[in-house]
Amino acid sequence: MASYDVIIIGSGPGGYVCAIRCAQLGLKTACVEGRETLGGTCLNVGCIPSKALLHASHQLHEAEHNFVHMGLKGKSPSVDWDQMQAYKGDTIAQNTKGIEFLFKKNKVDWLKGWASIPQTGQVKVGEETHTAKHIVIASGSEPASLPGVEIDEKTVVTSTGALALPKVPKKLVVIGAGVIGLELGSVYARLGAEVTVLEFLDQITPGMDTDVARSFRAILKKQGLNIITGAAVQGTEALKTKAKVTYKLRKDGSDHQIDADVVLVATGRKPYTMGLGLDGLGVKLSDRGQIVTDSHYRTSVEGLYAIGDVIDGPMLAHKAEDEGMAVAEVLAGQAGHVNYDVIPGVIYTHPEVASVGKTEDQLREAGRAYKVGKFSFMGNGRAKAALAAEGFVKLLADKETDRVLGAHIIGPAAGELIHEICVGMEFGAAAEDIARTCHAHPTFSEAVREAALACGDGPIHS
Template identity: 80%
Template sequence: MSSYDVIIIGSGPGGYVCAIRCAQLGLKTACVEGRETLGGTCLNVGCIPSKALLHASHQLHEAEHNFAKMGLKGKAPSVDWKQMLTYKKETIGQNTSGIEFLFKKNKIDWIKGWASIPEAGKVRVGDDVHEAKNIVIASGSDVATLPGVEIDEKVVVSSTGALELSKVPKKMVVIGAGVIGLELGSVYKRLGSEVKVIEYLDTITPGMDAEVQRQFQKILTKQGLEFQLGAAVQGVETKGNKAKVTYKLRKDDSEHVEDADIVLVSTGRKPFTDGLGLEALGVEMSDRGQIKTDGHWATNIKGIYAIGDCIDGPMLAHKAEDEGMAAAETIAGQKGHVNYGVIPGVIYTHPEVANVGQTEAQLKDAGHKYKAGKFSFMGNGRAKANHAAEGFVKILADAETDRIIGAHIIGPMAGDLIHEVCVAMEFGAAAEDLARTCHAHPTYSEAVREAALACGDGPIHS
């Protein structure tokens, strides 16, 4: 029986980061993972492979629509789907092997297999039981589906199956207009599929800034995606290699049927804790199947912690990473901390969408007086030169203190630009602080500065 200071269950972004931080802090550490490769859903069948396909398909879009405008003449490239999947697989391999290298570098034991916790302080993997002073559950999440919709990963697919299709479908129906559905819907639209998105609510990207939602839907519609909002999917029937999606419009209860070659179910994710034995242990769970933790990521069972998608909060890889580091520091006797008010969200379509902090709707509901500064990328020289001038930056600041309390960006490199605002918010900066910071010209980041200026006397280039 081997003994450790910490055993982490799961090697996704939360788990592997927690393991590395534990090892850095001098704790004897092991990580249990049943996949053949490390990295969890994110690196194997989520964040990383989807970004590879988003990047590849965007290059095709540029070649088809913008190269000629820039004087790059020639026949547009054709799609070699098999090679694109190879590129995606190689990208996954580079990242997962990188985690394995980091485990070896930091002397972290990879216990291969699926874990259960027979009692506090012990982790069973196969026939072996390992002792641990502390256990961190980082088991992640799984696909959530709808009643009447059975995923077979062939015709009716989750994001996992959508990343492994044998060919580009002629028609894809996407159920759910959230991050995953819009990203993968964009990929297949660029590759030549007809894509229809069916969403229960009356807006896409639920919870995001309303102005961003409207602009985003307008841009995606222009790119060729079709939207049916306010529609409740009743079921999906498959026959051979085809499917029929039945849905009802909420406004009049009328029923409609949509044919598809592939149906992508992207209706969210749910915590994955199967097989861990948490019920027998007496670990407290929420009504939504999340592991309950205190402010230090500890469960109600002494020595057992939980982080990432299996606990409360946004199911984001970087949120799990922050919790992984903080939990490791807490276990090591330090003061681990996560600022949940400054966790950015990003959609990696083109243009990208990013946000951090509060929305205008949230501020209005709370009666919080604020001011909004907005700047369009049409006024940004770099964006115009790069055929990327769609979208805007919006910064929200407290009406009295000018302290930044939120930001919403739709436009080029939004997922990178948002972090300038994140750093500002982390240090309690005012919009004026950001506005008075010199920004290199010409860069996309100047749009962020202009939005900050718009919170005061006004932007320069608008």
């Protein structure tokens, strides 16, 4: 039996970041992970492998559609799916081995196996029980499904199965038009699949700024994704060589059926706490199965904390990372803090979509007086040179104080550009502060400045 100051359960972005920060702050730390590699869902079967496939398939799209415009002529590359999968695997390995190196560097013990908490202050891994002053649950989430939809990870798959299909399907049906569904749908559409996306709601990407969602849907349609909104999936049936999906259109109640080689179920995720023994400990859970915590990530059980996807809030890797650092600082006697009003979200399609802060719909519903600064990438020289001028930057600021309340970007490098706004919001910046900050020319970031100028006297290039 080993004794620790802190044991973290789960080595995903929340868990491994928490473990490293705890060790850096002088706490004797261990992290429990049952996979063969560290990094959790994100590094193994989520964020990282999906970005590898998104990057590879985008390069193919560029070669097929844009190279000729740049004077780059020749035969378009063919897809070697096995090699693409090997590239994806190498990307995963580099990242997961990197976490293992960081654990050794920071003297974090990796307790290999699946954890349970037999009683307060104890963590059982395999046949060994370890003690700890503090236990942090960072066990993440798992894919959610729908009634009538049976997942076999062969024909009817989650994101995990979709990342490792034996071949590119001719027909792919995606259930759910959220981040995961649209990213993986984009991958396979670029690789030649006929992709149909079924979404229960009337808008794709629920919660997204309405202007951005409308533009995003039009762009995806132009890229070949057939998106059907207002579609209530009734069930799936896996046949010998294909699958059948039945759905009902909410607007008129009509029944429909569609065949596919593969069905991707991308209807969200749910907290994963199986096997931890939370019921026996008396840990309070919400109606959605999330662990209830206070502002310092303490659960209803003394000495037990929780972060990331198992608690309330957006299921984002970087949100979990911030919580991991915050709870480590709390355990070390410091004041850990996460600003939940400034957590960006990104969809890594092409163009990328990124947002932070309030949407216009939220401000309108709250009765907040605001102003909008909007600038199209068609007015950005760098975007036009890169043949990537679709989309816009939309900045929302308080009507009286000019303080930035939110930003929504659809366009090239949106996932990078959004962080200028994040930093500004952390320091209470006004739109004028961004507008008066010199931006290098020519860069995509000038579109952000122009949107800020549009909150005042007006942009220059529009």
